[in-house]
Amino acid sequence: GAGVSQSPRYKVAKRGQDVALRCDPISGHVSLFWYQQALGQGPEFLTYFQNEAQLDKSGLPSDRFFAERPEGSVSTLKIQRTQQEDSAVYLCASSSRQAGGRDEQFFGPGTRLTVL
Amino acid sequence: SQQGEEDPQALSIQEGENATMNCSYKTSINNLQWYRQNSGRGLVHLILIRSNEREKHSGRLRVTLDTSKKSSSLLITASRAADTASYFCATDRGSSNTGKLIFGQGTTLQVKP
Structure with missing residues (x-):
């Protein structure tokens, strides 16, 4: 079956522009995570959804970052008024288990965002 | 903020040799996972070891976990050029x-043919 997909794969934005990044998780996966990976670093947690409920957004760096998963499947990460420090790869991951299930996460290929 | 550290940061070996990577973490965990990332690609799950397990094997991979020392190691035996990638440990915290x-x-591994 299909894995996690993300679009676009690459996005170049001018500083101040709004961007929207899409994640299609594996069908039926309850848990969805967003991570941010700076160049040469490990991924850092941004936010977590269980179905349509955003249960943890403690990793979002500022109120310019907003994520949603309205129907419990596809998720969108939106960044408003992008800044150069937002340049990174944004990774989406899904897992079949609900919170507390503790299972492996399946990652998408990521969206590489470059803010000029 | 990241949970812990991995060492070495970079490792270069010849094909056929074994590669060992270490990971230390700071808080109690439910499990520890190892992932591989090829350049410009997403992460691929390799192995998950739970906090009550001490060793786990998967093919040429061997993972150990020492919760008293808050550390883990990943051993890749008989390495191949295709193993060239970055390897990350990740913890699912107890809290x-x-x-x-x-x-x-992460540890960047280069396997020379």
């Missing part, structure tokens, strides 16, 4: 109720 992962900074 977390979401399963979110805290990653280390």
Whole structure:
């Protein structure tokens, strides 16, 4: 079956522009995570959804970052008024288990965002 | 902020040799996972070891976990050029109720043919 997909794969934005990044998780996966990976670093947690409920957004760096998963499947990460420090790869991951299930996460290929 | 550290940061070996990477973390965990990332690609799950396990094998991979020392190691035996990638350990903290992962900074492995 299909894995996690993300679009676009690459996005170049001018500083101040709004961007929207899409994640299609594996069908039926309850848990969805967003991570941010700076160049040469490990991924850092941004936010977590269980179905349509955003249960943890403690990793979002500022109120310019907003994520949603309205129907419990596809998720969108939106960044408003992008800044150069937002340049990174944004990774989406899904897992079949609900919170507390503790299972492996399946990652998408990521969206590489470059803010000029 | 990241959970722990991995060492070495970079490792270069010849094909056929074994590669060992270490990971240390700071807080209690539910499980520890190892992922591989090829350049410009997403992460691929390799192995998950739970806090009550001490060793796990998967093909040419062997993972150990020492919760008293808060450390783990990943051993790749008989390495191949295709093993060239970055390897990350990630912990699912005991205090977390979401399963979110805290990653280390990774070890870059180069296997020379």
